[in-house]
Amino acid sequence: MKYALLFLSLLFFTPSAFAAQGTYDGFLACAVTGSVTVYDAAKDEWFYTDQADADIRTLPASTFKIMNSLIALDQNVTTADEVFAWDGTVRDIPAWNQDTTFSDAFKNSTVWVYEKIATRLSPEIYTQYLTESAYGNGDITHGQNGNFWVYGSFGVSPREQIEMLRKLYADTLPFSTQTMQTVKAFMRHEEHDGRISFGKTGWTRQNGNHVGWWVGYIIGEADAPIFFATRLQKPTDEPLGDFLPCRKSITWDVMDKYVKSTRHTSMR
Template sequence: MKQLLIFCLCIACFSCKEESKRNKKLQEKSATAKITNNHIQKEVFQEIIDSAQLKGAILLYDLKKDTFYSNDFSWAKTGQLPASTFKIPNSIIGLETKEVEDQHTIFKWNGEKRFFKAWETDLTFQQAFQRSCVPCYQEVARKVGVKRMHTYIDKFQYGNIEVDSTNLDNFWLQGNARISQFQQIDFLKRFQQNKLPISYRTATIVKEIMILKETENYVLRGKTGWSIVGEHHNGWFVGYVNSGDQVFFFATNVEPISKGFVQKEFQNNRKIVTYKALREFINLSN
């Protein structure tokens, strides 16, 4: 009887050890899965968005670590109108088709009243990009035409975009065109790494006009976007930061939580929340 009891205890001990080993393996497998999936939830991003009275997602991608960070991966996978973030591929297409010569090409103002006072003047291509001049880029799109626009968008694998003769100069602002935050970063990553089927000259010019801030420690490139459909407002800020041997890509997509929001604050907060998120990884103080 005593020998049987000892035998049973040994079996139980062995089983416990085996169970412990299995649990350890499962934990290791789970940890490996997290690394493989390269998606890390960042609650601090949600706190940043909440503090700005917004809803939506911040998506950051660390190229060196091949890792994505976000507060809401489901939102980041949802397609939205590209709005003025489309000025990045539109600039590339304008240059590649030679409808725009370079960053110094002048867009003449026709004297008509425009939505923003800053658009009511002659603008260089670089100024048109940085002031997000919709009429200037509508002019580019009309010159490029439906066929070539379609060809380049397909080449770039840029979101899910529908272009035809009825929407050529506004498809990025209204309608069924959609791109997700993940797709924005995928496009920007290929652009930054010179993997798009475009000339080195075009890439260099567009990278130059995208610069928002340049210091000894980093170079930040980006573009905002804002679509308004009825009472629905959706805002973008996309781009990337080069800092030493690090590259961080970002795609922020947010909406106001109330109808009575202040538009100027919403305009600024797209950038502010993104900068706060980036500061979790890179020193942007200088």
């Protein structure tokens, strides 16, 4: 409930006024730049902390695992329960140093599993699905080990993230309903006070900056979903600090402000 208490004085905050401020204390406290973009399905309303940033493309990092999983499952090159054998290479994240199912690879953001998946899919298949889904700039030719979402020139904007998530929620992306339901189950993240968040984080480095994402949507028992795409940046020559947890803390704070001003309730 700390976020609700923190913003108790902001009950009369308006989204347009907040967006016009241009800066937000959460970004300053975390020593980062970036934005939170929100789409409220109940009100058919967009809200931005930085509207210009919402249309700038960067590498999507591991948020691409949403789209990657959809493509892989729809093409039948894997299943949710397939077990991928660890190759014995010790990596920085302990969860990556073991055999893993595809569903757990999504939850643990196991990069080597998705690089293996990329070898099972042709560039033409990727291009077809990305084009049909209107997701990203289509440049998948400059990755490493087939990984064009963490390295290279592929780019996705926060607005494009949300447009994809809206279609996924409505089962209108160019994938089977079963595939979309499976990936949405992968994305189920947290439950708090009757609200459930679905999403994926991501982190990479690009043009001298750390780039951190959290994208997804939040639903309540009787509420239409609220979609969000948070992207933070920080120079790589500065200490990382709380950069990674700030992806979520800033998102929750901004969302709490938004719902207090529009739905007169709290997210936390």
